[in-house]
Amino acid sequence: MQYRYKIAGGDFSNAGSVASSVKKILRQLNISHSVSKRIVIALYEGEVNIVAHAYSGIADVEIDSEKIRIVLTDKGPGIPDIPKAMEEGFSTASPQVREMGFGAGMGLSNMKKNSDTMNITSETGKGTVVELINYFSTDVR
Amino acid sequence: MSDKNQNTEFHHALKVDKDLCTGCTHCMTVCPTRAIRVRGGVASIIANRCVDCGECYRACPVSAIGVEQNDLDIIFRYPVRVILIPAVLIGQFSHKIPVSRIYGALSDLGFTHVYQVENTVDMVLEAYTGFKELNEIRPLISSFCPAIVRLIQVRFPDLVDNIIKVNPPIDMSALYYLEKIKSTGIRQQDIGLFYATPCAAKIAAVKSPVGDTESVVTGVINMNFLYNKIQKSLQNSETSENMPVTDDLLNSRGVMWSLTRGESMHSEKRALAVDGIRNVTELLENLENDRLGYVDFLELRACDEGCAGGILMTGNRFLTVERLRKMAAQMSLRDNEEQKKIIDGFMNLKEHSFLGNIEPRNIEKLDEDTSVAMKKMERKRRLMCFLPGFDCAACGAPDCQTLAEDIVQGHSSISNCIFLQQQMINQNLLSSEKAYRITEQIWGKDRLEKNCNKIGAEDENS
Numbered sequence: 001m002q003y004r005y006k007i008a009g010g011d012f013s014n015a016g017s018v019a020s021s022v023k024k025i026l027r028q029l030n031i032s033h034s035v036s037k038r039i040v041i042a043l044y045e046g047e048v049n050i051v052a053h054a055y056s057g058i059a060d061v062e063i064d065s066e067k068i069r070i071v072l073t074d075k076g077p078g079i080p081d082i083p084k085a086m087e088e089g090f091s092t093a094s095p096q097v098r099e100m101g102f103g104a105g106m107g108l109s110n111m112k113k114n115s116d117t118m119n120i121t122s123e124t125g126k127g128t129v130v131e132l133i134n135y136f137s138t139d140v141r
Numbered sequence: 142m143s144d145k146n147q148n149t150e151f152h153h154a155l156k157v158d159k160d161l162c163t164g165c166t167h168c169m170t171v172c173p174t175r176a177i178r179v180r181g182g183v184a185s186i187i188a189n190r191c192v193d194c195g196e197c198y199r200a201c202p203v204s205a206i207g208v209e210q211n212d213l214d215i216i217f218r219y220p221v222r223v224i225l226i227p228a229v230l231i232g233q234f235s236h237k238i239p240v241s242r243i244y245g246a247l248s249d250l251g252f253t254h255v256y257q258v259e260n261t262v263d264m265v266l267e268a269y270t271g272f273k274e275l276n277e278i279r280p281l282i283s284s285f286c287p288a289i290v291r292l293i294q295v296r297f298p299d300l301v302d303n304i305i306k307v308n309p310p311i312d313m314s315a316l317y318y319l320e321k322i323k324s325t326g327i328r329q330q331d332i333g334l335f336y337a338t339p340c341a342a343k344i345a346a347v348k349s350p351v352g353d354t355e356s357v358v359t360g361v362i363n364m365n366f367l368y369n370k371i372q373k374s375l376q377n378s379e380t381s382e383n384m385p386v387t388d389d390l391l392n393s394r395g396v397m398w399s400l401t402r403g404e405s406m407h408s409e410k411r412a413l414a415v416d417g418i419r420n421v422t423e424l425l426e427n428l429e430n431d432r433l434g435y436v437d438f439l440e441l442r443a444c445d446e447g448c449a450g451g452i453l454m455t456g457n458r459f460l461t462v463e464r465l466r467k468m469a470a471q472m473s474l475r476d477n478e479e480q481k482k483i484i485d486g487f488m489n490l491k492e493h494s495f496l497g498n499i500e501p502r503n504i505e506k507l508d509e510d511t512s513v514a515m516k517k518m519e520r521k522r523r524l525m526c527f528l529p530g531f532d533c534a535a536c537g538a539p540d541c542q543t544l545a546e547d548i549v550q551g552h553s554s555i556s557n558c559i560f561l562q563q564q565m566i567n568q569n570l571l572s573s574e575k576a577y578r579i580t581e582q583i584w585g586k587d588r589l590e591k592n593c594n595k596i597g598a599e600d601e602n603s
Contacts, residue, residue, distance in 0.1 A: 001515060001518060001519055001522075016430055016432065019430060020426065020429075020430050023429070023430065024505070025518070027298075027503060027505045027506065028505050028506055028507050028514060028518060029506070029507070029511050029514045029515055029518060030503070030506040030507070030508065030509060030510070030511055030514050031511060033298070033299040037299070040430070041431070044430070044431070063515065064515075065511055065512040065515060101434075136511065
């Protein structure tokens, strides 16, 4: 099953709407809270990254009976040094963005923590692609 | 009488009067849990989705949604007849009417003891503090409003752990007065404990409590019924005697408790008070998506202005709030510890202040089995490609997505959509006679005939 969502850069008022749509879908599929919570946190962080840094982006969500795979593709400045960006607290967010409560530099590390697999590829000046995969079977509830 | 079977479905106090209902969809479209469908020309409530919030009762233009109640005669089965009244009952009457007159009117009705529900709020507050110390989860959500507790169970099942597991004042007071009367040598079976309720949700909560604890309340008397009786008694000054207010433990915290901010005002840390079921739903969505930041306590109420806006309240909610505020202001000098001391001296109510477990009841899941749910979801999405998306409700479901869900669950059919009917007739897949019959199944026989008795038509009032 596939879903596609558009994400507009700079639109903080809508940041999180993709994550909450996916949360609703997972609830309808009877995916347990402990599993869906991680997915939603990782997706939310990815969504906010696009809103805060990129011009536009797309979230492709693919669900089968075992897993959810999310691919976030954006047109934006890209990440020049991915290992550096993965460090907790590292952020290139503008003071205005930080004032809104975003840009604490925890986004990518949080995404890593809350996904089973995470892959990032980025091209400076063009954009970034983040792939997140979470399995449902880790359900311990 | 009250069937207190824990294992059955939710007990509901809201009932549709099939003779009055015109199947107009007003209730169906306002229901926050999509619990209503129109079939055979009348609204029907899906029991496991309904949270007894009463939005349908407010929306109904023909008063076809009723609230069940115990017949007043049943109080006479008990030699001792106690009525527990919430502060909002008093708040409906002018401040010129002494409280003892209202008590007198209740005594005229046959009650032997009148006590205020909020006499035990200080014990509830103490239990809140105890619960907060033992549980790290935040924000804690008040368990006061039973419609909200149920809303969380069915629509926000991931948040049930946030509900503070403390009995509301009605349960604490009922227990306290039961023990108190028993201590005078009266047997429990001779005591009838009745609760004057401002809403349907409280009735449902008494009949099938949300936690696994059983309520000691014998029965429920609706506030609108009592209001009329009291008014009548007040008009008739000769017959009604004043009844002294005994065991007066009510303080300003108690007076304010059921109103908006009545609980949150006692929180030292960040607390929010939200009233109105739509506002609460929006807030819970934000909480679920981690958008609130740190909040210590949430006071959530289904009705605007809290219980002053309950569906069984007759007086204007804003006037009620204003009167109670004034009343509380005059009490503010009262010793804070007084209530607790008196109750503590009598019994250890603290032991009874904690609620049992509250189970999540996800109503949104399409199937228990994820792979089956996924198939249903795929089918639902395919159906949505064909349904118009107008949410006209002519199919008897509140919106197109709900119709699609009902179809995949086997409860409805695609030909119930009047727009798809036209398509099917065009493509010779459906005869217009059959389409007419389908419409009659949903909206009732002869429903499409001329009828001047409806609201706004020529013979509206006849």
